[in-house]
Amino acid sequence: MSCICLGPKRSGKTHLLKALQEPDSIDETSYSMPTIGTGIYRIHFPTKSPNSDKPKPPPADGSTQAHHHGGKKHLPKSIQILEIGGSMAPLWRQYFEDVKKLIYVVDTSNLCQISAAGVLFYSILTEPRLQKVKILLVLAKMDYSYRQMRNEALLMLQMSKLQKQIRQQVTIVEASAVTKVGLDPIYEWLQWP
Numbered sequence: 001m002s003c004i005c006l007g008p009k010r011s012g013k014t015h016l017l018k019a020l021q022e023p024d025s026i027d028e029t030s031y032s033m034p035t036i037g038t039g040i041y042r043i044h045f046p047t048k049s050p051n052s053d054k055p056k057p058p059p060a061d062g063s064t065q066a067h068h069h070g071g072k073k074h075l076p077k078s079i080q081i082l083e084i085g086g087s088m089a090p091l092w093r094q095y096f097e098d099v100k101k102l103i104y105v106v107d108t109s110n111l112c113q114i115s116a117a118g119v120l121f122y123s124i125l126t127e128p129r130l131q132k133v134k135i136l137l138v139l140a141k142m143d144y145s146y147r148q149m150r151n152e153a154l155l156m157l158q159m160s161k162l163q164k165q166i167r168q169q170v171t172i173v174e175a176s177a178v179t180k181v182g183l184d185p186i187y188e189w190l191q192w193p
Protein backbone atom coordinates (compact mmCIF):
# COMPACT_ATOMS: atom_id res chain seq x y z
CA MET A 1 0.00 0.00 0.00
CA SER A 2 1.49 3.36 -0.97
CA CYS A 3 -0.33 5.38 1.73
CA ILE A 4 -0.45 4.19 5.33
CA CYS A 5 -2.01 5.70 8.44
CA LEU A 6 -0.43 5.07 11.84
CA GLY A 7 -0.62 6.37 15.38
CA PRO A 8 -1.23 5.20 18.95
CA LYS A 9 -4.37 3.32 20.01
CA ARG A 10 -7.54 5.46 20.10
CA SER A 11 -5.73 8.46 18.59
CA GLY A 12 -8.52 8.92 16.03
CA LYS A 13 -7.31 7.22 12.84
CA THR A 14 -10.50 5.31 12.00
CA HIS A 15 -12.70 8.29 12.82
CA LEU A 16 -10.60 10.55 10.61
CA LEU A 17 -10.52 8.12 7.68
CA LYS A 18 -14.30 7.59 7.92
CA ALA A 19 -14.82 11.37 7.98
CA LEU A 20 -12.59 11.75 4.90
CA GLN A 21 -14.55 8.99 3.20
CA GLU A 22 -18.00 10.27 4.13
CA PRO A 23 -18.02 13.53 6.16
CA ASP A 24 -21.64 13.13 7.29
CA SER A 25 -21.00 9.67 8.74
CA ILE A 26 -19.24 11.09 11.81
CA ASP A 27 -20.66 13.35 14.52
CA GLU A 28 -20.04 13.80 18.26
CA THR A 29 -22.10 10.69 19.05
CA SER A 30 -20.09 8.38 16.75
CA TYR A 31 -17.96 5.60 18.11
CA SER A 32 -15.27 3.64 16.29
CA MET A 33 -14.30 0.17 17.43
CA PRO A 34 -10.56 -0.35 17.99
CA THR A 35 -9.05 -1.55 14.71
CA ILE A 36 -8.02 -5.18 14.97
CA GLY A 37 -5.07 -5.52 12.64
CA THR A 38 -5.55 -3.23 9.67
CA GLY A 39 -8.34 -1.53 7.73
CA ILE A 40 -8.53 -0.27 4.16
CA TYR A 41 -10.28 2.99 3.22
CA ARG A 42 -10.82 4.34 -0.28
CA ILE A 43 -11.13 8.09 -0.16
CA HIS A 44 -12.64 10.03 -3.06
CA PHE A 45 -11.51 13.62 -3.38
CA PRO A 46 -14.28 16.20 -3.40
CA THR A 47 -14.63 17.62 -6.92
CA LYS A 48 -15.34 21.07 -5.55
CA SER A 49 -14.19 21.99 -2.10
CA PRO A 50 -17.14 23.22 0.03
CA ASN A 51 -14.90 26.01 1.37
CA SER A 52 -13.43 27.02 -1.98
CA ASP A 53 -15.04 30.47 -1.76
CA LYS A 54 -13.24 31.17 1.51
CA PRO A 55 -9.60 32.30 1.46
CA LYS A 56 -7.22 29.44 2.21
CA PRO A 57 -5.31 29.68 5.51
CA PRO A 58 -1.52 29.36 5.18
CA PRO A 59 -0.15 25.86 5.86
CA ALA A 60 0.15 25.22 9.59
CA ASP A 61 3.87 24.44 9.39
CA GLY A 62 4.65 27.72 7.68
CA SER A 63 6.05 26.02 4.59
CA THR A 64 5.16 27.46 1.24
CA GLN A 65 3.64 24.97 -1.15
CA ALA A 66 3.85 26.22 -4.69
CA HIS A 67 1.06 24.18 -6.22
CA HIS A 68 -0.02 24.83 -9.77
CA HIS A 69 -3.72 24.29 -9.77
CA GLY A 70 -3.84 24.37 -13.57
CA GLY A 71 -2.78 20.70 -13.67
CA LYS A 72 -5.49 19.55 -11.29
CA LYS A 73 -7.38 17.52 -13.90
CA HIS A 74 -4.46 15.09 -14.08
CA LEU A 75 -4.59 14.38 -10.36
CA PRO A 76 -6.02 11.12 -9.02
CA LYS A 77 -9.72 11.09 -8.11
CA SER A 78 -9.28 8.80 -5.13
CA ILE A 79 -6.65 7.18 -2.96
CA GLN A 80 -6.54 3.98 -0.94
CA ILE A 81 -5.25 4.24 2.62
CA LEU A 82 -4.25 1.42 4.92
CA GLU A 83 -4.88 2.03 8.61
CA ILE A 84 -2.65 0.02 10.88
CA GLY A 85 -4.30 -0.21 14.29
CA GLY A 86 -2.46 1.20 17.30
CA SER A 87 -2.44 -2.24 18.88
CA MET A 88 -0.26 -3.32 15.95
CA ALA A 89 2.53 -0.85 16.82
CA PRO A 90 5.13 -3.61 17.35
CA LEU A 91 4.37 -4.85 13.81
CA TRP A 92 4.23 -1.50 11.96
CA ARG A 93 7.59 -2.15 10.33
CA GLN A 94 6.11 -5.01 8.31
CA TYR A 95 4.15 -2.42 6.31
CA PHE A 96 6.98 -0.02 5.44
CA GLU A 97 7.80 -1.47 2.00
CA ASP A 98 6.87 0.72 -1.01
CA VAL A 99 5.22 3.42 1.10
CA LYS A 100 5.04 6.88 -0.57
CA LYS A 101 2.92 8.74 1.98
CA LEU A 102 2.48 8.30 5.70
CA ILE A 103 -0.16 9.85 7.94
CA TYR A 104 0.68 9.93 11.64
CA VAL A 105 -2.26 10.70 13.92
CA VAL A 106 -1.87 11.92 17.49
CA ASP A 107 -4.68 12.71 19.94
CA THR A 108 -4.22 16.38 20.86
CA SER A 109 -6.74 16.07 23.73
CA ASN A 110 -4.62 13.44 25.46
CA LEU A 111 -1.29 14.99 26.36
CA CYS A 112 -0.49 11.98 28.59
CA GLN A 113 -0.16 9.88 25.47
CA ILE A 114 1.90 12.37 23.53
CA SER A 115 5.44 11.59 24.69
CA ALA A 116 4.90 7.92 23.88
CA ALA A 117 3.44 9.01 20.54
CA GLY A 118 6.57 11.07 19.96
CA VAL A 119 8.87 8.12 20.60
CA LEU A 120 6.93 6.06 18.05
CA PHE A 121 6.96 8.96 15.58
CA TYR A 122 10.72 9.31 15.95
CA SER A 123 11.21 5.61 15.24
CA ILE A 124 9.20 6.08 12.03
CA LEU A 125 11.13 9.14 10.89
CA THR A 126 14.48 7.41 11.38
CA GLU A 127 13.43 4.22 9.61
CA PRO A 128 15.74 3.76 6.56
CA ARG A 129 12.91 2.63 4.26
CA LEU A 130 10.90 5.78 5.02
CA GLN A 131 13.51 8.43 4.24
CA LYS A 132 11.81 9.57 1.03
CA VAL A 133 8.26 9.37 2.27
CA LYS A 134 5.96 12.39 2.52
CA ILE A 135 4.68 12.72 6.09
CA LEU A 136 1.46 14.22 7.36
CA LEU A 137 1.25 14.80 11.10
CA VAL A 138 -2.40 15.09 12.11
CA LEU A 139 -3.19 16.73 15.43
CA ALA A 140 -6.53 15.00 15.85
CA LYS A 141 -9.63 15.67 18.01
CA MET A 142 -9.10 19.44 17.87
CA ASP A 143 -12.81 19.96 18.69
CA TYR A 144 -12.05 18.36 22.04
CA SER A 145 -8.83 20.24 22.76
CA TYR A 146 -7.91 23.70 23.96
CA ARG A 147 -6.14 25.87 21.39
CA GLN A 148 -2.93 25.95 23.40
CA MET A 149 -2.84 22.14 23.48
CA ARG A 150 -1.74 22.26 19.86
CA ASN A 151 1.44 24.07 20.92
CA GLU A 152 1.89 21.82 23.94
CA ALA A 153 1.56 18.80 21.68
CA LEU A 154 4.16 20.09 19.22
CA LEU A 155 6.50 20.91 22.10
CA MET A 156 6.08 17.45 23.62
CA LEU A 157 6.66 15.87 20.23
CA GLN A 158 9.82 18.03 20.04
CA MET A 159 8.82 18.96 16.51
CA SER A 160 11.11 21.97 16.07
CA LYS A 161 14.15 19.93 17.16
CA LEU A 162 13.02 16.97 15.08
CA GLN A 163 12.51 18.96 11.89
CA LYS A 164 16.17 19.98 11.92
CA GLN A 165 17.29 16.35 12.14
CA ILE A 166 15.07 14.59 9.64
CA ARG A 167 15.08 14.49 5.86
CA GLN A 168 11.37 14.03 5.22
CA GLN A 169 8.99 16.85 4.49
CA VAL A 170 6.50 16.96 7.39
CA THR A 171 3.19 18.77 6.96
CA ILE A 172 1.23 19.47 10.15
CA VAL A 173 -2.56 19.71 10.10
CA GLU A 174 -4.97 20.28 12.99
CA ALA A 175 -8.11 18.26 12.38
CA SER A 176 -11.37 17.04 13.81
CA ALA A 177 -13.48 14.23 12.44
CA VAL A 178 -16.45 15.78 14.27
CA THR A 179 -16.27 19.42 13.11
CA LYS A 180 -14.47 18.54 9.80
CA VAL A 181 -11.82 21.12 10.57
CA GLY A 182 -8.66 20.29 8.64
CA LEU A 183 -10.23 17.84 6.18
CA ASP A 184 -9.67 20.12 3.16
CA PRO A 185 -5.90 20.45 3.64
CA ILE A 186 -5.74 16.68 4.18
CA TYR A 187 -7.55 16.01 0.87
CA GLU A 188 -5.14 18.37 -0.82
CA TRP A 189 -2.08 16.73 0.72
CA LEU A 190 -3.37 13.30 -0.29
CA GLN A 191 -4.15 14.34 -3.85
CA TRP A 192 -0.86 16.05 -4.72
CA PRO A 193 2.06 13.71 -5.42
Ligand SMILES: Nc1nc2c(ncn2[C@@H]2O[C@H](COP(=O)(O)OP(=O)(O)OP(=O)(O)O)[C@@H](O)[C@H]2O)c(=O)[nH]1
Nearest residue numbers: 010011012013014015032034035085086141176177
Ligand atom coordinates in the same frame (compact mmCIF):
# COMPACT_ATOMS: atom_id res chain seq x y z
N1 LIG B 1 -14.36 14.60 19.97
C1 LIG B 1 -13.73 13.80 19.09
N2 LIG B 1 -13.58 12.50 19.36
C2 LIG B 1 -12.92 11.73 18.48
C3 LIG B 1 -12.40 12.24 17.26
N3 LIG B 1 -11.79 11.24 16.60
C4 LIG B 1 -11.94 10.14 17.37
N4 LIG B 1 -12.62 10.42 18.51
C5 LIG B 1 -12.99 9.50 19.60
O1 LIG B 1 -11.92 8.62 19.85
C6 LIG B 1 -12.33 7.27 19.73
C7 LIG B 1 -11.23 6.45 19.11
O2 LIG B 1 -11.04 6.86 17.77
P1 LIG B 1 -10.58 5.84 16.64
O3 LIG B 1 -10.69 6.59 15.37
O4 LIG B 1 -11.28 4.55 16.77
O5 LIG B 1 -9.05 5.63 17.05
P2 LIG B 1 -7.96 4.74 16.26
O6 LIG B 1 -6.73 5.58 16.17
O7 LIG B 1 -8.52 4.22 15.00
O8 LIG B 1 -7.69 3.56 17.31
P3 LIG B 1 -7.09 2.09 17.02
O9 LIG B 1 -7.82 1.53 15.86
O10 LIG B 1 -7.29 1.34 18.30
O11 LIG B 1 -5.61 2.28 16.73
C8 LIG B 1 -13.59 7.31 18.86
O12 LIG B 1 -14.47 6.24 19.16
C9 LIG B 1 -14.21 8.64 19.24
O13 LIG B 1 -15.01 8.49 20.40
C10 LIG B 1 -12.57 13.66 17.00
O14 LIG B 1 -12.13 14.21 15.98
N5 LIG B 1 -13.24 14.37 17.94
Ligand SMILES: [Mg+2]
Nearest residue numbers: 013014034035
Ligand atom coordinates in the same frame (compact mmCIF):
# COMPACT_ATOMS: atom_id res chain seq x y z
MG1 LIG C 1 -8.79 2.37 14.28
